[in-house]
Amino acid sequence: MTPAWTLISAFAGALLVLLLPARAAGSARIIALVASIVGMAAAALSCLARLNTPDATPWSYDKPWVENLGIRFHLAADGISLTLLLLTGVVAVAGVLFSWNVEKRPRAFFAWFLTIIGGVYGVFLSRDAFLLFVCYEIVILPKYLLIAIWGSTNKEYGAMKLTMYSIAASALILIGLVAAYAAAGATSFDLLHLASTTYPPAMQAWAFPVLFLGFAILAGMWPFHTWAPTGHVAAPTAASMLLAGVVMKLGAFGALCVAMPLFPQGFELWRPLIAGLAVVGIVYGALTALTQRDLKFVIGYSSVSHMGFVLLGLAAANHWGLRGAVLQMISHGIIAGLLFGIAGRVVYERTHTRDLAELQKFDLWKSLPGAAIAFTLATAASMGLPGFSGFVAEISVIIGLWQSYPWLTIAVAFGIIITGAFSLRALHRAFFPARTANAAAAPPLPPLTWPEISAIGLLLAVSLAIGIYPKPWVVLIDDGLRSPLFQSILPLP
Amino acid sequence: MNYSALFLQLLPEAVLVLAALVMLGAAVATGKKPGRVFSSGVGVSIATFGILLAAAAMFFVPQDGATSTSLLENDPLARIFKAVVLGLGLLAVWLPPVRREIGNLGEYYALVLFALTGLLLAVGSNHLLFLFVALELASLSLYLLAGFPRTPRAAEASLKYFLFGGVSAAFMLFGISLLYGVSHSATLSGIAQVLEASQPSVLAMTGLAMLLVGLGFKLAAVPFHYWAPDVYQGAPATTVAIVSAASKAVGLVVLVRILQIGFPNVAGSAAWGEMTAGWSLWLAVLAAVSMIFGNLLALAQTSVRRLLAYSAVANTGYLLVALSANGPKAAASALFYVVVYGLATLGALAVTAAVERDRGDDRVSSFAGLIHRSPFQAVCLLVFLTSLAGIPPLAGFFGKFALFSNAMGESAAGGNPGLVWLVGLGVILSAVSLYYYLSVLKQAFVTSAPDELSEAHGLGPSHVLCVLLPAALLVILGLFPSLLLAPITRALMESLR
Structure with a gap:
């Protein structure tokens, strides 16, 4: 199974779901589950194959597409792409499982869901800047519709804000890419070709921030993060999982594999600012999460804080930093998916509130122990406790940061402490309320369903697997970092 | 170049004109007798048939370059965009014709065919005066087509379209006359030769600017766009479709030809x-x-x-x-x-x-x-x-x-x-x-x-x-x-x- 099956399964699944007759609408979720499992399996098998034959040339598929502009349909999968594909596959399966009970227009829901998944796979696999941009843009409209139709809490505002931020980001990316294309001789959109061209420093100085900002908006960089909390909160559970879990990673991936390799001198120039903004994002996100009353807003701001680590790893611009950034992308993808799944699906569907004070009345530790245990574990992972993926990722980023900007680690330490504080506060208020003798008995809640349990189990298992045995992931990521793309940023060992 | 060769080259346009005449004839034949009404079905059928026949006629136009004259260009670009105009025109005809009652459908569809004829001629024109005539044929038909439903809004659309169009046509004609005065030629290649040989004069640049005003109106570029919202709102769907799709495509082809062939060095x-x-x-x-x-x-x-x-x-x-x-x-x-x-x-x-x-x-x-x-x-x-x-x-x-x-x-x-x-x-x-x-x-x-x-x-x-x-x-x-x-x-x- 080549990595291409990830793309094929998602888009074929979307098409199949759309073509279902109206009376078979209920089987849409089964098709979506099969399609996302095929995608996850393809990604996992490709990862294994790459681990077994590390010296082989990575898989690629390269066909001319539009000769007039030198555009090629060029897919390739190095280690970084493969791990991110696997992340996408896992979150997709969990997302379908958490959406098992969607009754409103299920065909359209799963078709848009699979379209997003397909677009994300496409971005991670593209080696042609045009193709990458196409896949990046494909995601925008389904995101809008998923939130605006199936969302909650101020959904049309959240959806439109998210869409406008995304389209503004793509405009910046397009300007940067087209400028690079023109300056590189206007013959090819191949990423390696664009990256091997040396652009004049004056151009890099303005083109890098344009391109990087385009990607960083989607990665939730402070102060362009405000779409993230409102969008995550308004979205239906599966869409929040996708947004926080993989769509934000598109931005980070683009910053790592497009913006930085294309304009290394521009990156060098703007690096301190990026590092500073990333640290502000970590601390600001955590502080804001500390004051939220809505459980989903807590998770939304914690995403901003965690994505700050990714940007920080990128700004460290050394081996540890980049490796940590990719690890954090994967780790946060899994953990954010888990947290949103529990808060949005498991808890909200039963209690119809996400307000921390309201949730106290339900005494969730008693009435929904499974969810409470899962959320506790997820919180531990999110805080970066050893044994979970978050620890491995954050420690790598901090080692990288120590090598580049030692003073900033002090600020990051504050961020980590506040992360602990807001995580424990939310966990405590939502799931472990203080019991008073004369309080009314908590209303009974329906127990966890099988799809919920399997989704929680899958995500927890992956997070634990990375935390306990990170070696295969690190091997794959290091394999990706040896790509000629990063030559200008990382000196070859 | 004899007349039969010229006719052969203009075969698609001739077919369209013929179809328009058939349409008018049919409208006259049915319109007078009580109880027999010229329905939109008949009009759409005749127009569809005429456009398809014109498209088929394009295969009979000789394709070698020798058939191009000083007036008419028959290059691949013209052929592609003639096909585009016919295709978009056909789709426009298939749109539901009336928002409110149109009095005389026969005339309406005949004018549609005349407008398409003008657009086809403009795509291939190599001579500024010929281009002007072709564009005016299209424009005059479109002014009328915009005002067809007898509503105040359509009348406003038609009048605005006509007034702005008339002024821009005057600009265009004045520009053409200036260019002719400077270069003693109204063909694009002739103008290019003269401009290449000598320093471009102020007069020639003024002429070009006036030409661009005329085409800017066709393309609805700011600040020549004031007619557009009213026409889009008041005119029947078919008219709007021709104005926005076919006419814009032709305007762009003409603009590319004029600028790239006639004025590459200014x-x-x-x-x-x-x-x-x-x-x-x-x-x-x-x-x-x-x-x-x-x-x-x-x-x-x-x-x-x-x-x-x-x-x-x-x-x-x-x-x-x-x-x-x-x-x-x-x-x-x-x-x-x-x-x-x-x-x-x-x-x-x-x-x-x-x-x-x-x-x-x-x-x-x-x-x-x-x-x-x-x-x-x-x-x-x-x-x-x-x-x-x-x-x-x-x-x-x-x-x-x-x-x-x-x-x-x-x-x-x-x-x-x-x-x-x-x-x-x-x-x-x-x-x-x-x-x-x-x-x-x-x-x-x-x-x-x-x-x-x-x-x-x-x-x-x-x-x-x-x-x-x-x-x-x-x-x-x-x-x-x-x-x-x-x-x-x-x-x-x-x-x-």
Whole structure:
């Protein structure tokens, strides 16, 4: 199974779901589950194959597409792409499982869901800047519709804000890419070709921030993060999982594999600012999460804080930093998916509130122990406790940061402490309320369903697997970092 | 060149004129007798038959270059765009003809055929006076076509269109006379020779500027766009479709021909930091104001037809960005984009016409719940509007992408900033445009319909084709843009040689 099956399964699944007759609408979720499992399996098998034959040339598929502009349909999968594909596959399966009970227009829901998944796979696999941009843009409209139709809490505002931020980001990316294309001789959109061209420093100085900002908006960089909390909160559970879990990673991936390799001198120039903004994002996100009353807003701001680590790893611009950034992308993808799944699906569907004070009345530790245990574990992972993926990722980023900007680690330490504080506060208020003798008995809640349990189990298992045995992931990521793309940023060992 | 050869070359146009005469004859024959009415079915059938026959006649036109005369060019570019005009014209004819009662359908469809004849002649014209006559044939027909329903709004549309059109035609003619006075020739190659030999005079540049005013009116570029919103709102759907799709494509072909063949060495430059006077800079300014005004004014519209009018203005801006780069590849992608734009606008008009028939008006809120009333129309509307907004995998996305990257590629060599200011502006305003297209789609997909209207009326077969064909073409051209872009590029290169 080549990595291409990830793309094929998602888009074929979307098409199949759309073509279902109206009376078979209920089987849409089964098709979506099969399609996302095929995608996850393809990604996992490709990862294994790459681990077994590390010296082989990575898989690629390269066909001319539009000769007039030198555009090629060029897919390739190095280690970084493969791990991110696997992340996408896992979150997709969990997302379908958490959406098992969607009754409103299920065909359209799963078709848009699979379209997003397909677009994300496409971005991670593209080696042609045009193709990458196409896949990046494909995601925008389904995101809008998923939130605006199936969302909650101020959904049309959240959806439109998210869409406008995304389209503004793509405009910046397009300007940067087209400028690079023109300056590189206007013959090819191949990423390696664009990256091997040396652009004049004056151009890099303005083109890098344009391109990087385009990607960083989607990665939730402070102060362009405000779409993230409102969008995550308004979205239906599966869409929040996708947004926080993989769509934000598109931005980070683009910053790592497009913006930085294309304009290394521009990156060098703007690096301190990026590092500073990333640290502000970590601390600001955590502080804001500390004051939220809505459980989903807590998770939304914690995403901003965690994505700050990714940007920080990128700004460290050394081996540890980049490796940590990719690890954090994967780790946060899994953990954010888990947290949103529990808060949005498991808890909200039963209690119809996400307000921390309201949730106290339900005494969730008693009435929904499974969810409470899962959320506790997820919180531990999110805080970066050893044994979970978050620890491995954050420690790598901090080692990288120590090598580049030692003073900033002090600020990051504050961020980590506040992360602990807001995580424990939310966990405590939502799931472990203080019991008073004369309080009314908590209303009974329906127990966890099988799809919920399997989704929680899958995500927890992956997070634990990375935390306990990170070696295969690190091997794959290091394999990706040896790509000629990063030559200008990382000196070859 | 004898007359039979000339006739053979004009065979498609002759067929169209013949069809128009048959139409008038049929209208006269049926109109007088009580009880026998010239129905729209008859009119559409005759027009369809005439257009298809004209398309077939194109295969009988001799294709070797020797058939080109000093008046008429018969190069691949002309052939491609004659086919485009006929195709878009056919789709326009299939649109439901009347918003309100049109008095005389025979005359209406005959004028449609005359307008298409004028557009076909203009595509191939090589001589400024001949071009003027061809464009006036099309314009005079369109002025009348805009005013056909006897409503105050249509009358206003027609009158505005006519007054602005008349003034711009006067500008154009004056410009042509100046150019003729300077170069003693009204053929494009003749003018190019004279301009190459001597320093371009002020008179020649004035002439060119006046010519551009005339064509700017045809393309609805700011500040010559005032007619557009009223015509789009008041005129019958078929008229609007011809104005926005076929007529715009022809205007662009003519503009490319004039600038690239007649005036290649007075282009000047619009590149950042090295601006010099010339048509490139003029077009860049027109492009910038068209994109800014078109997109910002479209944000405020509540009528979908007016929204499409301002979107037409904005899209003209994108096209002019490519032309101001002064390169064949950018011009070719502009020509590709204008076809794609025409298809998307035509399709959007077809859906709007269906909504108007069901709900009585074209306000954005009338689109509420379209997905429940007619999933087919709603999904196709999604294709049209997202193509206009430039979302992949639709052809509009690729068109804009090719247009902007070729404009940069041909204006900025070796790291110069080139047209980056204009391309950047275009890309950002194009992002803004998503907002107003999305506001229509939001109504269609998200907002639920008022209860009293559950089912949409079925569409006639030709109306279905009008919606389905553009949507299918937009998807196909989005996935395989080379199907159209490669022939256009090749044809343009051949014409410029």
